[in-house]
Amino acid sequence: MLSIGTLSRRTGTKVQTIRYYEEIGLMNEARRTAGGQRRYVEKDLHRLAFIRHSRQLGFSLDSIRELLDLSDNPSQSCAEADSIARRQLRQVEQRIKRLQALKKELKRMVADCQGDSVVECKVLEVLRDHSACLTVRRQLG
Amino acid sequence: MLSIGTLSRRTGTKVQTIRYYEEIGLMNEARRTAGGQRRYVEKDLHRLAFIRHSRQLGFSLDSIRELLDLSDNPSQSCAEADSIARRQLRQVEQRIKRLQALKKELKRMVADCQGDSVVECKVLEVLRDHSACLTVRRQLG
DNA sequence: CCTTATACCTACAGTGACTATAGCTTACAG
DNA sequence: CTGTAAGCTATAGTCACTGTAGGTATAAGG
Incomplete structure (x- = not known):
């Protein structure tokens, strides 16, 4: 069981930012200890890493939400993810x-x-x- | 005497944005009609144009504040304005x-x-x- | 078992540069 | 004189966090 601080260190994300991602529903609500502290598993770590990496590539949180949905439902075509990435590429080129x-x-x-x-x-x-x-x-x- | 709408049209600035610039002290407080509406003179128009142009070049409102101060005190050396512009150039290159x-x-x-x-x-x-x-x-x- | 340091908690305010809304008032043309 | 476009204030929302205050939990050392 990983503390929020461990997640923070291992992904380079501020603790507040992780709580913020939970608040806006980008991260699942974490389990809590008896005392109310958040505890995470490896899966959460991967999800957070995915988010952070996507942010570094300039994706908006809304785009990341879409990408995570796709990633959670692996049976669909990848065309959607591709089009989100292409949209992002176009935006970057514009900028x-x-x-x-x-x-x-x-x-x-x-x-x-x-x-x-x-x-x-x-x-x-x-x-x-x-x-x-x-x-x-x-x-x- | 120019209305806020005229300023808006002639500089391509939203009316709210002009009021916002006044609120944060970037534009001087405008004179008012008896009924409380803002009225401007040519000088205000130039100041707003300066601000908008600087914004389009990516200067922050803080940098613009400095540049306006310089512009208002024309006896000083231009080195300061130059260094602000160079800083801005470096930031753009980084981005x-x-x-x-x-x-x-x-x-x-x-x-x-x-x-x-x-x-x-x-x-x-x-x-x-x-x-x-x-x-x-x-x-x- | 007790202390203490560190990490954690919530709730809220602030950032930058606007933008939008609600609900009202003024100015001006016909 | 009336209608309407344009103006007014005050406040909240945007994005993606970041910071703060004031309190609590946990883990390690004694």
Whole structure:
């Protein structure tokens, strides 16, 4: 029987986070000792590891809920899991695109800055004058 | 005299968001009509545009607060604004790195998936077995 | 058996940056 | 003068946690 602290250490999850996952129904309600402390089995550890790994890959808790459901009902086709993963991939690719546009704009901003007084500061000027900024508008509109 | 709705339309900011910016002290408290409605001048419009543009470039509201302070005191050196922008650039670059690691991992996941039953689903397998995943661990640890 | 340190418990507030809702009031055009 | 669009406040909700206060349980050492 594993304590919540052991789960925490073995998965790199904060204790509060584990309790939070239980609260929102992502983890099953744990058994309790006579004194009311949570006790877990290996299966719970695996489930938590699955959740944490999925979170690291950027899946939302809702997506993870779906993935766990699939994982719990192994007879279905895997197409659903595949489509969730593909959706996630698309989102990540979108975010990368956005950030690359930002990066370009920020680079231009700091490259043009000469360390002059604020009056002629290129950074502030760019921020003031949105019209000078094309890349970002196209990507973020 | 501009209404909050006009400001909203001209900067693409939700009305609530403008009120929120006032509440947290990012926008000055607006003048009011006898009936209590907010009225703005051109200067407020520029300030809001500055805030929105900075947000689109990913600056936090705290960073924007600093940038606005600098912008309000034009006699100082621009070095501070420059360093805020550079910090932002570094953060964006970091995020891009992270996301690219995620993308790689997700691509591997969906590429290996054959649409079989859940039992042998590669997506779920990868999520279950964190040890198979090296890239992400290196980038996100 | 008793003490003590550590781990655990609940309940609630806070984070960032908004967004949404309910229920009301004002401004302005016709 | 009336209708309606737009405004107002106050409050709660979003996401995924994180932190805190104040109390209790457990396990190891004496």
